[in-house]
Amino acid sequence: MKEIQHRSNCPISYSLDYLGDKWVLLILRDLIFTNKSTYGDFIASEEKIATNILADRLKLLEENGFIKSTVSAEKKNKFIYNLTEKGIDLIPVIMELMVWGSKYNPPGANNLIQELNKDKEGTIQNYKNRARTRMKTTPE
Structure with missing residues (x-):
């Protein structure tokens, strides 16, 4: 896993240490805007992330508290x-x-984009609520 080394106390630098990688942002995009939630789902994304990079970024996101993984009830x-x-x-x-x-x-x-232009705060809240609902419905 890519180890995070903070270069300074600057908030932008700190944010980029975690989010400055395109694969991290694309994984987060898929979690927020699609129903993708498994390794196989992310591999099937249009950008064609390599398996080793996906595994590394999922581990990075989980170890740093951005995502949580749970074992599937089916498999x-x-x-x-x-x-x-x-x-x-x-x-x-x-x-x-x-x-x-x-x-x-x-x-x-x-x-x-149209939703955001019409009601940015409402749209953001809707997606936050949707993510929280997914969190609650995934078995521990």
């Missing part, structure tokens, strides 16, 4: 990943990245 060798409160707190940040990206590289996520 004991399958893990279900969900956001923690720390991960849920990133939803507004990731939505802002999406808004910025759609402005300069449209089209993408048009429905969500």
Whole structure:
């Protein structure tokens, strides 16, 4: 696993230490905006993450408290990943990245962008609530 070495006490530097990797952001994107929650789901994403990188980033996210894994009720060798409160707190940040990206590289996520333009706070709260519901419905 990629070990985090904090270069300074700057809040932006600290954030980038965890979120400055494109694969971390794409895993978080999938957890927030899709029903993806397993290793196989993430491997099937359009960006084609390598298996070793996916395993490393899932471990990084879990060890640093952004996500939590639980054993699937159906298959004991399958893990279900969900956001923690720390991960849920990133939803507004990731939505802002999406808004910025759609402005300069449209089209993408048009429905969500329209929702954010209409009611940003309500849309963010809706996604936070959805993530919390997923957390609660995943067996321990």
